[in-house]
Amino acid sequence: MKAAIIGYGGIAVTHEQVLKSLGHEIVAVCDNDPKKLERADAPLKFLDYREMLDSISADVVHICTPHYLHADMIICALSRNFNVLCEKPLCIKEEDVERIAKVEKNSKGQLGICFQNRYNPINVYIKNYLEGKTLKCATASMVWNRDEKYYATAKWRGKWATEGGGVLINQSIHTLDLLLWFAGMPEYIRATVDNIRTKDFIEVEDTAVISGYGKAPFTFFATNSSAVNYPVEFTLNVDGVWLKYFNNILYIGDKAITFEEATKAYGKSEYGSGHTGLIADFYDCIGTGRKFEIDAFEAAKAVKVVFAAFKSSKTENKIIL
């Protein structure tokens, strides 16, 4: 099939490598930085994404730009009836959730959001394991390092206006999405969000704790203030049995199951190997007309909890979802 990419920075290269490995053709690339376009390998190159969308024919448009651009770019491409695969997060403003959902409903194109960790074999196994059982409670944590050097790599990072938050809306949104995938949406949350280590060079939070209350209460801890990246951890209580997830090993009671990556990983190690599975699935949905699971409704869950966490921390109140 024919693909076009908007935003040819870090993650776009992963999309490009996956597309090539799956045998799809990249017909056009857009980046507003001419230097980025120089290294792009595509017959058509554009500095303006609207101009690109008005002049190309493509089966899927990939959006790989900074967070603050996602909502307008998704809306622009969906309203031209393109199928759109956008990097996380869905958006950074509460009002954009509805705007996107409305346009998605009226478009002939499908929208997919890149929560590629849902395709990791260990996560698929847990999701299937939960079928017909009761998840009583859960906890998840992501303890990573994002230092001054990382934030200097692009001006949009570390700012409320362009990144829309820090550890919550960027790095740990994958872990939060998995937690919500397993546990469902909470009825309400309470949260504390702070900047512990990175105050001198970013505006946004580097640490957050969220307590979710509902059928399956959860606690979620995320920080970028660590000296190193630790593997993400989950602990779930399913019908009284403890499941512990660490470094691709799943402990169920006293049994340990080791998982291999299902597909080749492209890009940085923290991206994982899920992009291949997710992109292949999205293209299969487009080819067959099947509905892609991670649409605007599904992807909105994690950002809704993130927005609620910011509000709860600011007001010191519980926020109903």
Ligand SMILES: NC(=O)c1ccc[n+]([C@@H]2O[C@H](COP(=O)([O-])OP(=O)(O)OC[C@H]3O[C@@H](n4cnc5c(N)ncnc54)[C@H](O)[C@@H]3O)[C@@H](O)[C@H]2O)c1
């Ligand atoms: N799923 C994952 O694991 C994962 C990993 C990394 C990044 N991401 C996401 O991918 C997105 C991009 O992140 P990145 O690390 O590649 O950032 P980046 O800064 O490396 O790349 C962004 C690119 O977008 C371009 N751009 C900016 N404004 C533009 C515009 N108006 N029109 C066209 N191009 C424009 C920039 O020039 C740059 O080349 C973010 O949403 C990020 O959260 C996801």
